[in-house]
Amino acid sequence: MTTPPSAVLHPALSPAQELLTVPQVMARLQLGRSAVYDLLRTGQLASITLGRARRIPAHALTDFIRARLEQEAA
Incomplete structure (x- = not known):
């Protein structure tokens, strides 16, 4: 029996x-x-907690920066 590639x-x-x-x-x-x-x-910046570790999704950082840019432009 073969195992699937690690990418799978x-x-x-x-x-x-x-x-x-x-x-x-x-x-x-x-x-x-x-x-x-x-x-x-x-x-202001979304995150998740995994055990004791805090992780920030890259899209949350992008959204935060975009929102701040829009605030500055207004």
């Missing part, structure tokens, strides 16, 4: 489904840890 068992995440760590978001926004956690706490 663990399909690669598309960029829209990518999960970012808090340090990755800190680097992308060039903000400190407290500022990122404030955005998460206030609901």
